[in-house]
Every structure is written in structure tokens, then in C-alpha cells.
Amino acid sequence: LRTCWLNGTYIAEEQAHVSIFDRGLLFGDGVYEVAAVFNGQLLDADRHLVRLARSQREIGLPAAYDAATLMGVMQELATRNGIQEGLVYLQVTRGAAERDFPFPAQVHPTVFAYARPKKLSDDPNAAGVRVHAVPDLRWQRCDIKSTSMLAQVLAKQAAREAGAFEALMHEDGLVTEGGSSNIWIVRDGIAYTRPTSHDILAGITRDVIFDVADDAGVTVVQRAFTLEQALAADECLMTSATSFVLPITRIDDHVVGSGAPGPLTQRLREGYLARAA
Numbered sequence: 432l433r434t435c436w437l438n439g440t441y442i443a444e445e446q447a448h449v450s451i452f453d454r455g456l457l458f459g460d461g462v463y464e465v466a467a468v469f470n471g472q473l474l475d476a477d478r479h480l481v482r483l484a485r486s487q488r489e490i491g492l493p494a495a496y497d498a499a500t501l502m503g504v505m506q507e508l509a510t511r512n513g514i515q516e517g518l519v520y521l522q523v524t525r526g527a528a529e530r531d532f533p534f535p536a537q538v539h540p541t542v543f544a545y546a547r548p549k550k551l552s553d554d555p556n557a558a559g560v561r562v563h564a565v566p567d568l569r570w571q572r573c574d575i576k577s578t579s580m581l582a583q584v585l586a587k588q589a590a591r592e593a594g595a596f597e598a599l600m601h602e603d604g605l606v607t608e609g610g611s612s613n614i615w616i617v618r619d620g621i622a623y624t625r626p627t628s629h630d631i632l633a634g635i636t637r638d639v640i641f642d643v644a645d646d647a648g649v650t651v652v653q654r655a656f657t658l659e660q661a662l663a664a665d666e667c668l669m670t671s672a673t674s675f676v677l678p679i680t681r682i683d684d685h686v687v688g689s690g691a692p693g694p695l696t697q698r699l700r701e702g703y704l705a706r707a708a
């Protein structure tokens with residue numbers, strides 16, 4: 432029986448219930464984080480909690496628990512559920528209230544977390560994945576890690592129907608990011624990824640890869656690139672907390688580079704794994 436955590440209490444997942452009036456359910460009025468568990472330990476949970484606090488600030492939702500408490504909860508869930516490799520999901524919503532779009536006078540946030548096993552080492556996707564290009568239909572604050580994600584749900588469903596592992600979203604000819612990942616390309620030995628703005632999520636893995644690249648002597652340039660540049664790239668890759676670094680070897684029916692995971696992508700993945708171990 433799996434244990435989750437809801438509003439300050441550890442309980443069996445089957446016993447965890449929230450109101451039909453929860454604003455997370457009614458409006459997608461909430462924010463979340465996903466952190467990896469590797470060797471039984473949380474990866475970069477501190478950075479995830481800094482981003483959660485920022486997301487909450489941006490939507491005017493005060494923190495109900497301090498970062499140290501949430502950090503303890505996330506680690507405890509991994510431990511209690513016997514998770515060596517997997518993820519911890521943490522969500523905060525503006526809680527239950529009579530349905531009205533503006534904030535309720537009294538906010539009682541709903542805060543919960545759960546853990547799941549997921550194989551992260553020896554990932555068969557490290558042999559390369561296919562992505563499906565779709566227009567980015569999202570709003571103008573993609574920097575907020577919001578649970579309002581209908582556009583990503585549709586993008587990733589379209590990707591699945593196209594037999595692809597991930598959606599590659601683009602807007603005005605430029606690649607924004609993946610459905611739930613950041614996208615990078617490599618050209619002439621330099622790695623490019625889109626600069627942070629309101630157009631993309633500032634990925635924690637993306638951030639960590641800057642350090643990994645530094646250590647590996649790989650130059651990274653934060654610059655937006657077009658879909659055409661991605662198609663013509665030597666290498667293409669994606670990063671996220673739950674996939675680490677994966678080579679993108681196909682964009683729809685187009686083969687990227689040699690069609691095999693590129694050397695620079697492999698160096699970054701290995702560097703990331705070594706740092707996590």
C-alpha cells in the first residue's frame with residue numbers, strides 16, 4: 432500500500448481525498464513540481480522547491496509549508512515507499528471554495544505529494560527517441576509551473592498517436608520546448624537552448640546541465656533556434672527531471688544527424704548521471 436502526504440498528514444493513497452470544489456480541479460488553479468529519486472535520494476530538491484516558491488509567488492498563493500518541511504516530506508515519501516529510482520510529485524492548489532474565478536477571501540491551500548518508482552538508469556530511451564512537432568498553443572506565462580496543462584495534454588497525445596515519445600512545440604517558427612521537457616540542439620560542437628523568458632519553463636535539469644557542460648568543456652549558448660535549425664542540427668536532445676538527458680534522433684520522419692545518439696549528448700547524459708550518483 433502506497434503512502435502519500437496530504438495537508439500535513441501521511442496517509443494511504445486510497446484514503447487521500449480532495450473536494451470537488453478544489454480550485455485545482457475547477458480552474459487548474461495550482462502549481463507543481465516533479466523531482467527525481469536516484470539511489471534512494473532526491474535530486475536537486477532544493478532547486479525544485481525554490482522554483483515552487485517562485486511559481487506560488489507569481490500566482491499570488493502564499494506558501495503553507497516552508498521548504499525544509501516539504502523537503503523532508505519528499506524524502507520521507509521516497510523512503511517510506513521504498514523507492515530507489517523514481518519521482519516525487521508535489522502539488523499546491525488554491526484549495527476548495529465556492530466556485531468564483533477571483534481568489535477566495537479565505538484561502539486554504541491543498542498541498543499534497545506522492546512518490547512513484549520509475550527506472551531512470553539504463554533507460555532504453557537513451558538509444559534515442561522520436562519527437563513530434565506541434566504548434567505551441569499555450570498561454571504567455573509558461574515560466575510558471577502551473578497545473579493548467581490542456582495544451583500539453585493535447586500536444587503529448589498527438590505525439591503518442593504519431594508514435595513519438597515527446598512533443599516538440601514551436602511558435603513563430605522557433606522551438607519553444609518539449610511537452611514536458613526542454614529542447615537543445617548541437618551544431619559544430621556548440622549546444623544551444625532557448626533563453627529563459629515567459630515562453631518556457633526554466634528547467635532544473637536544463638540548469639544543472641549548464642554546470643555539467645562546463646565541467647565537460649562543452650560550450651552552451653542560450654539562443655532560440657528554428658524548427659529548421661533543429662532539423663539540420665548535428666544533434667538534438669531533451670532534458671527533464673524524469674528523463675534526465677535523452678538524445679532526439681528523429682523529428683517526425685526526419686533523421687537528426689547520423690540517426691544515432693550524438694557524442695556531445697552522450698557526454699552530457701553521462702555527466703548528469705555521474706553527478707546524480
Ligand code: PDD
Nearest residue numbers: 465610611612613632634635636671672
Ligand atoms: N515537466 N518544460 C516543461 C513544459 C515541463 O513540464 C518540464 C518538466 C520541463 C523540464 O523541467 P525540469 O528539468 O525541471 O524537469 C520543461 C515535468 C517533469 C512533468 O511535468 O512531469
